[in-house]
Amino acid sequence: MSTKAQVHFQLLPVELVHKIFDYLNAEAIVFSMRLVCKQLYSIVNAYNRYELDFRYISKSDLPLLARIIDPDAIISLKLSKTEKERSIRSLLKHFRTDFTRLQSLALFNLYDRDLKIIQNRIMKCPLKTFSIFNELWNVRKTEAYISNILLHKDLSKIEVKLDYDSITLIDWPMSCGLKHVIINNCSSATIYTILNHSPNLGTLVITDNYFENFEETITNDKQFNSVISLSLAISANIAMENIRSLLSCLPCLAHLRLISKTLSSDDSLFDGSEWEDLITAKVTLLKKFEFSFFGDLSAYNGSVTPKSMINSFQTLFWLQTKQWIVKCEDGPDNLQSWTFHIYSIPIFIDEFHYPSPVFRVVHSTLNTDVRCEKVTVDTNRLILYLTKMMSESTLELVSTIVRVQYCDSES
Incomplete structure (x- = not known):
């Protein structure tokens, strides 16, 4: 009779155990794993990839944690002053030296x-x-601090969420090594500054942009060939001419996401042939195009309908060459009944409420019974109404597929 070999956790290769530690918080590693046995005690002492989140470390645990963990073993810090008595100075004083490997x-x-x-x-x-x-209000030196951070030669990714005025005051170095930028509340002039000063930039995400007069911001025919992914959430009335001016600078885009948060008055945004001409002329390498626009049917006096709009997205370019599916629906309840919503599938929404009355598809480029089509939603934050879910029928509940994406931001 053969017996199965038993594998003990502490006998795994140290590199593998450390890889497992990467998914644990510092308290679990130090206060739990370290005390199991002598072998794990030694493995923990050799671990040098700690990520400390001071928002969730208790005041009583901090001194002991700081005595056990060598500052040279800390590669990530998250700092927040959530209580008056817990100043940043009092938090950091427990560590005897600076964080040289941060x-x-x-x-x-x-x-x-x-x-x-x-x-x-x-x-x-x-x-x-x-x-x-x-x-916070009256934080006057934030932009100067960020400007100094941008001077770090190894910095490749930055995420900034500040008020509009502070972001405009950031002094971008003439040439920085950033590859990924996520920023909010910025003007079109700031977008162009970031592009112009970041020769290695590959991904640019703007979470709240007013997109005013971008064509006037561009002062030459310079192109930014390193940028392959652009995401814009736009809070103002957007025009196709603005988008055309921006895309003319980014010929190597492979991924484009445009999310409008307000009603758009430019009917070119809802015309598939306009987009087809723009994409084939300016961004020929585009593989993934996500968009979401709201429009006003009353502006067309009955001459244009959601059905006629969806027809322009049923060409060979959309259905076969690119295989991009477009849907159209009534506007959400918080807008008037004459609004409509046209978007690509899967749709991206930063925060999705489910079940939601927002999604009631009326037309699709697939020409199928829209009541049977599934609506796929990519979101960073999912809010479930359990009581309403229990009262809805199973058929209605499965009509929406929600894919929650990981987003590392303040909760």
Whole structure:
């Protein structure tokens, strides 16, 4: 009779155990795994990829955690002053030296004095990722701090969520090594500045843009060939001419996402032939195109209907060459009954409420019974109404597929 060999966790290769530790928080590693046995005690002591989130470390655990973990073993910090008595100075004083191997830093709602303390301790760190989320008023030096962070030679990704005025004051270096930029509340002039000063930029995500007069911002025929992914969430009335001016600078785009948050008055946005001409002329390498636009049917005086709009997206270019599916539906309840919503599948929404009265497809380029079609939603945040789900029929519930994407931001 053969017996199955038993594999003990502590006998796994150290590299594999450390890989498992990468998915645990520092408290679990230090206060649980380290105390299991002598073997795991040694494995934990050799671990050097700690990620500390000070938002969730208790005040009583912090001193012990700081004594056990060598600052050189910390590669990621998330800092937030959530209580008055827990200043950044009091948090960091527990660590005897600076964080010389810090690669990722995320800051949440900090004041000027906090930023100054942090800057003194991390300016020499090999930062690769930096994030700042600040909703506080009267923080006057945030933009200067970000400008200094941009000077880090190893920095490749930055995420900024500040008020509009602060973002416009950021001083971008003449040439920075950023490959990924996520930013909110910025003007078209700021977008062009980022493009012009980031020769290695591959991904640009703008979460709230007013998109005013982009064609006037462009001062020459310069093209930014490194950018392959662009995502814009637009809070103002968008025009096709604005988009045309932007795409003329980005000939190598492979992924384009355009999400309009307001009613659009430019009927070119709802015309598949206009988009086909633009894409074939300006962004021939585009493989993935996601869009969501709201329109006003009353502006057409009955001459245009959702059905006639969807017909323009039923050419060989859309259905066979690109295989991009487009749907049209009534506007959401918070808008008037004469509004309509035209979008690509899968649709991207930052926050999705389910079940939702928003999605009632009336026309699709697939020419099928729209009541039987599934609506696929990509979202960063899913909110479920359990009571309503229990009262709905099973058929209605399965008509929507929700794919929640991971988004590392302040919860």
